[in-house]
Amino acid sequence: MGRSVQSVLIIEDEPILAKNIGTYLRRYAYEVRIASSAEAGLSELEAFKPDAILLDFNLPGMNGLEALPKIRAIDRHIKIIMMTAYGSNELAVDAMQGGACLFVRKPISVAKVKQLLEEVTLDEPADQARS
Numbered sequence: 001m002g003r004s005v006q007s008v009l010i011i012e013d014e015p016i017l018a019k020n021i022g023t024y025l026r027r028y029a030y031e032v033r034i035a036s037s038a039e040a041g042l043s044e045l046e047a048f049k050p051d052a053i054l055l056d057f058n059l060p061g062m063n064g065l066e067a068l069p070k071i072r073a074i075d076r077h078i079k080i081i082m083m084t085a086y087g088s089n090e091l092a093v094d095a096m097q098g099g100a101c102l103f104v105r106k107p108i109s110v111a112k113v114k115q116l117l118e119e120v121t122l123d124e125p126a127d128q129a130r131s
Contacts, residue, residue, distance in 0.1 A: 005030070005051040005052045005079065005117050005118070005120065005121050006029075006030065006031060006051055007030065007031040007032070007033075007048070007049070007050040007051050007052075008025055008030050008031070008032050008033075008050050008051065008052050008053070008054060008117065009032075009033050009034075009035065009041060009044055009045070009048060009050040009052075009053045009054070010022055010032060010033070010034045010035070010053075010054045011035045011036075011037070011038060011040075011041035011053060011054065011055045011056060011059065011064070011067070012034070012035075012036070012054065012056045012059075012083070013036050013037060013056060013058075013059050013060055014056075015036065017106075018034045018036070019034070020110055021054065021110050021113050022034055024110035024111070024113070024114065025110075025113070025114060025117075028114060030117075031050075033048050033050070036060075037059055037060050037061050037062070038055075038059050038061060038062040038063065038064065038066065038067035038070075039061055039062060041053070041055070041067065041071075042067065042070055042071070042074070045071065045074050045075070049075070050078065051078070051079065051121075052078065052079040052080070052081065052117055052120060053071060053078060053079070053080045053081070054081050054083060054113065054117075055067060055068070055071075055080055055081065055082050055083065055100070056082075056083050056084065057082055057083070057084035057086065057087070057091065057095070058084055058085070058086055064082055064084070064095070065082075065091070065094055065095060065098060068080065068082075068095065068098035068099050068100060069098060069099070071099070072098075072099045076099075079101050079117075079120040079121070080099060080100045080101060081100065081101065081102045081103075081104060081113075081116055081117070081120065082095040082100040082102070082103050082104070083104050083105075083106055083108060084103075084104075084105060084106060085105065085106040085107070087103065087105045091103075101120050102116055102119075102120060104116065
């Protein structure tokens with residue numbers, strides 16, 4: 001089965017992490033765009049229709065949890081992986097109920113990010129929290 005995620009929007013305010021993930025994914029022919037805030041990411045969605053979004057929770061301005069329903073209003077089928085270094089079980093539940101298909105804690109390797117992007121496209125349900 002081929003990979004169906006071809007494009008990814010990274011909404012991450014840590015520029016080095018965002019750049020590293022983007023560079024790694026581009027090596028595997030992903031189209032990648034990066035936004036450093038939820039507001040910038042939502043603006044990016046106007047023109048760029050990614051297959052998946054890597055969404056940080058702790059962002060300047062609107063946080064990732066606040067951004068989830070706004071993203072869902074634009075595209076209810078997009079795969080969203082929420083990432084945070086400040087995770088709790090309550091936050092994971094809130095993220096999943098808000099529409100994230102995965103919740104992962106940082107630090108996370110770029111290879112693991114790619115693996116998770118591949119997992120969210122499998123036919124089996126991928127809705128689960130990860131540590």
